[in-house]
Amino acid sequence: MYGIAYRILRDQYLAEDALQQALITVWNELPRLRDPDRFDAWTYRLIVRASTAEARKAGRTNPTTPLLPDDADASRAPDQYAAIADRDQLERGFRRLTAEQRSVLVLQHYAGLSQAEIADVLGIPVGTAGSRIHYAARALRAAIEADIRSDRSRESVA
């Protein structure tokens, strides 16, 4: 749970607060959970919810990242993303996503959940989960590209 919170929030202290809130909710709400097989999905839901709430409280989300058009990828060199040697660039791009976008990417790429499992965790239809994953990945690409463009403009000015 902490691993998920940390990766969504990218902040140790916010992740600790989110974990604490999620654990307290587990304590309070556990008697209401009737199907033990859904415990894992439920705890994922609680930690994602607590992380999203922490992100909102901290005002760290920035939903204004512009999205590139769909055909923007066509102009990119095949090894463009492989060239992101500097992980700070990925970090900066990831931080520009909303907490909801970060959540689906973390559930997919870190927790290894399938689209259907993500839908179950978030309590949304499978199709909606698929579209959230798609748009989150697209927003991440756009944020990284915006970062690359601003680096290039700085270099050309220099």
Place this chain on the structure above:
Amino acid sequence: MNQTSDLDRLLGDWLADGPNRAPDQPISAATQFARAHPRRPDPLRIFRSDPMADRRRSPFGLQPGLVFALLALVVAIVAAGVIGSRLERPVVVPPSNGQPAPSRPAQESPSSTPIASEPPSPFATVALNANGGRPATVDIFDLSGLVVDARSGPAVDGVSIDGIVVTNDKADSIVVTWDGSPCDTAHRLTVDATATHLVLERPKCTGDSIGRQLSLVLKFSRSVVASDVQATVVDGQGGGGLPNWTLSGPDTAGNVFHAMILDASGTLVSADSTSQGGGGTRLPPDTGLVENLTPTTIKLTWARRPCATDEQLMINEGVTVLTMIAGDCGTGTGALDREMTLEFSQPVDASGLTPDVQAPSPGPS
């Protein structure tokens, strides 16, 4: 085609880096909370909604236990009617699993078994010294029986501590000081049975206002060593009578109001005031309107006169009724629209939501 998979692979590798093991502090804090809030058997558990249940699958949108209880109640009423018509004498229908029983004869003695116990009363409610900021109170629940007095300590503008700090005032009293914000107005402090763990609950709120410190002095019937007392601050949970959220905002003319939200559903994720300027109104006074912004987000618009500065919003467990109550103000013309957005963790259908905006009382003057 490879670009997406390249990004996926990079993202996967990057996310794999980082801590996987939780530090001790949040687990310890949650354990303290659990100690201070022991679970008791819940006689109405069957009626509580399953947090992972798909509401759309449930017949009539109700819980299976509730559907069963309603059916049992209907059968009991029909049976009582049939038997009663034959015997022509009063028939007593026993309460059915917490559902209200049909009217019983006047000579029937009341049931000796309460269906649900009353929530415990606080040891004391202390008005905190807020140093001119928004008034704040704390309800104190003492499970140890050792607290003999409670009073406010001084408030300080700005924050010089991180979290919550306990220090000794005298040998038998401690000062609990915590960092907060002006929107923290309602608190609950629980002292556990051993008087070594304190849990302070407060509503969540949004805003970037300057923080403030609040403090409380607790006197015990025996000596207490502050360093032996562990204290934790947690966000208020759904239900339980403590507001989950507080927010402040302007109406369309910029008049400030404050709202406390009591969310019995436990599904409220965020609440924000979103009133726009312009001074306009589109609603009659003390009425409301609910619209969906997204499947999980609704906008509540309601109209009040500017004198109704303190509002309380209650969200019922099924998120079907929003009850808005204002402090003393009175009725009349000159109401302006106020707006807030409420985001929930589950889809909410605004067309099935009833805004119950109650007119404020005239007040003492």
